[in-house]
Amino acid sequence: MNNKYKTKSQMVLYFLKGSVIFFVISMICSVLVTFFELVSPKLVQYTVDYFLVDVADSSVPSYIDYVVDMLGGRDYLRAHLYLMAVVVAVCAVATAFFRYLFKLFNSIAAEKFTRRMRDTLFEHIIRLPFAWHSENHTGDIIQRCTSDVDTIKNFVSEQMINLFRISVRIAVAMYFMIGISKYLTIFSAVFIPIIVLYSCLFHRRISKGFEKADSEEGRLSATAQENLTGVRVVRAFGREAYEKERFETQNYHYTNLWIDLIRTLSAFWASNDLISGLQVMLVTIIGAVLCVQNGITVGEYIAFVSLNAMLTWPVRALGRIISEMSKAGVSIDRLRYIMNSEEEKDNVDALEPPMNRDIVFENVSYKYGNGTEDVLSDVSFRIKAGTTFGVLGGTGSGKSTLMYLMDKLYDLPESVEDSGRIMIGDVDIKDIKRSYLRRNIGLVLQEPFLFSGTLSENIAITQSDVNLKEVRDAAKIADLDEAIRNFNKGYETYVGERGVTLSGGQKQRTAIAQMLMGKPPVMIFDDSLSAVDTRTDARIRKALSETTLGSTVILISHRITTLMHADTILVLDKGRVAEIGSHEELVANNGIYKRIYDIQKQGI
Ligand SMILES: Nc1ncnc2c1ncn2[C@@H]1O[C@H](COP(=O)(O)OP(=O)(O)OP(=O)(O)O)[C@@H](O)[C@H]1O
Ligand SMILES: [Mg+2]
Incomplete structure (x- = not known):
């Protein structure tokens, strides 16, 4: 902050x-x-x-x-x-x-x-x-x-x-x-604070009711939205009757809340009318008396009564405005929280060193801001420049975290003694400019996200303009070209925010093509082939190995077949380095890797 x-x-x-x-x-x-x-x-x-x-x-x-x-x-x-x-x-x-x-x-x-x-x-x-x-x-x-x-x-x-x-x-x-009559003005003015205070208090009270109605409305629309987006699940599990009942109960509560609110509002307007009416009546009668006694002229009387009537509505509104103004304070604070949160910043002397160097993790330990336990503990390894490096580990073992740290999506704490450091060549990544680092490390995220737009726009998202030939080349390597050409609109197929028109595997492959467009010297595939079958996986890896020559490639997976050809494989177990070596070495080691390998081999 x-x-x-x-x-x-x-x-x-x-x-x-x-x-x-x-x-x-x-x-x-x-x-x-x-x-x-x-x-x-x-x-x-x-x-x-x-x-x-x-x-x-x-x-x-x-x-x-x-x-x-x-x-x-x-x-x-x-x-x-x-x-x-x-x-x-x-x-x-x-x-x-x-x-x-x-x-x-x-x-x-x-x-x-x-x-x-x-x-x-x-x-x-x-x-x-x-x-x-x-x-x-x-x-x-x-x-x-x-x-x-x-x-x-x-x-x-x-x-x-x-x-x-x-x-x-x-x-x-x-x-x-x-100017017309001080005496008569007192009668008119004395009601102003009363009306303002009354409507202020009333609106403060009723605003709680409005808040309740708002949150009830939120729940109602959340139920409706959930049912619309999850319509397949509702059908598949035959939950229509249950969902209908749930919606009707919420709708009933919501309607009743409004009826209660309207009742209170009507009572307020009626009583407020009464007070205002009383004021108008007093001014009219006392003014008339004054006029008859020659205290004021007829013209002054008429003017006074009109001016007084012109104040009724604004004075009522004043109470509402004052009570509603307090709500804004909360909203301003909620935006202030966002605006006061610190943006990502580089040091002024941040470096842009060559990236085709060895990547070294030195005693890296990390825990997330809201966590209590270390997600990574004392992790050390070296990825030789230009080689393929595999990371194998069970779910939650910290594989993705390793990559987030490397891309500075999360920052390692300042103290090197406590949390270690990550070096590229002989430069600590803390000293590297973020935009430069991320441009040079291509990261295919585990859960790819497609923006609303055409497929070619999505693939070329890192480029300033779309070059269709390059897009197709990238798609070919990702084994996606054929699938895309089978779509009616080919590369112009529109994919929504949730990419509904694409299957999980197609989405993953779009993300791979997207990353290949930038031709970064370091490429990370975070479980990026999990949703494709083993044959497609093998085809993509073959095509990749031909195009990624010279780049450092990091493959993360649960599947040994995806990693076994990597030069070095790191086995991560609950945030710690369990084993490291080539496929042959690890099999000979007879440790976790061998066990997983045996299990997966039987499954094939
Ligand atoms: N943003 C976060 N905040 C707090 N904890 C997190 C966050 N992201 C991940 N974790 C926790 O850190 C641990 C490691 O998560 P990570 O995503 O690195 O695992 P992973 O090895 O990539 O697993 P998977 O194979 O399922 O993708 C998990 O226990 C997870 O719950
Ligand atoms: Mg992961």
Whole structure:
């Protein structure tokens, strides 16, 4: 963990780069909306008082006199009252216009902000170490990048902006209302904290219900998804009735949760209506009394009642916004965890030494970050440059781990005394640049993964452009060319994320072809022929041995026939070196290797 983003706001501000100007413009527009909206009741007030009722001049500000004079004088306007209606209409148009601009700029800002968040997260996540990825669940990471990103987007583009808008609205309305009657304003204002507090408390309570409904919905869709993807298993085991019942029970719970939620929501809206109604009633009655007693004019009364009504909805929304804002804090922290995780980094003086050298493991011991026991203990061996090296071992004996360490997918701890070191030539791999090392060590992973795209795109994934001849050559060596040509679309066959159109063995062979394209000096095949039959295995090995001349080849397998022709074979047993030597030496040794060999020979 580094602490790049020490506080939540520091990270949000970083994400806001590039969109902040749009947010500012949208905020200015929202102030203008508020102004034009709230000025209408004032216009009505002046129309009534100035032209209809003819109140004393003193209650009308002097700038109104100036404006009236400009428009042709009081008598002229009185004779042409429609002009006032035109002014009110102009205000309405201005409100609509600025509201449009507000929405537009707010949406642009929100989308730019979200895009920056997604881009930054993605760029950071793909640079995080392999170890980080194996410690953090993919589902959780995706959730953080989708729903937490959405929560933060809403927080900034809706909640923060609305908080600002509503505050401005309340301030402007209050200003106008105080100008009319301080006494009446007190009656109106006293309800604001009550309504805000009430809806704040209510929303805090109901948000738990929403969370429950969310997780229930998650479970429901997980069940549906599991059944869709695992439809073959469901059919094969005749589990339809059981699965149907499971789904129905979950669906029933989910529906009931919603009904409960709606019941609580309805009660809230009804009671909130009551409080707001009470406020409107009080303001209307006391205002009327004041008006009759000449405390305020008729125009002022009308304006006050309209301004008061204009506050009802925003004040209610304020409570909800405040209570929802607390959720964003959690989401921001969840993203901060990702953003503060350390990316893979090389030392500034990282080396790029020649790679066609001996590879030496010196007393390597390793345990995974979350494990307690050593997965590898005191492993030492030498792989001579340009030879073929076999690694044999039972499941979980640490074969793949050896290769991950060599490729620096996991890093050996700093201390050489405790955990040993891995050398290529006379350079410790700790000092080698990661990208250089990985470019030069071709690793065919045990569980190959194909990206959504065509077969040729997948095979040429390490290349900047697809050269079909090279792709075919690689596929031929991997014994895949013929199979591909039997597909309708050949090399243009689309393979999905899960590579559903390919068999396990075809996928493995695609991964082999993929690696061969790079022609790396070190090639590792981690159990890469386990899903093909022994004859194909032999064919591929023969083709490989012809093309990999000069490269160091490491073959990992459970199957002795795959390894027996290697120059040297390492037998790994529970993370320790059990035996090492050529096939003949190991057979003569009469140890584990010989035992496995005898068992497998009988099986053939
Ligand atoms: N990312 C990981 N985090 C924690 N433990 C792990 C991790 N990967 C592997 N292990 C553990 O390390 C041990 C060695 O695993 P490894 O994958 O190296 O075995 P393997 O010899 O390749 O087995 P197989 O033949 O089944 O592929 C196992 O006990 C495994 O559970
Ligand atoms: Mg393995």
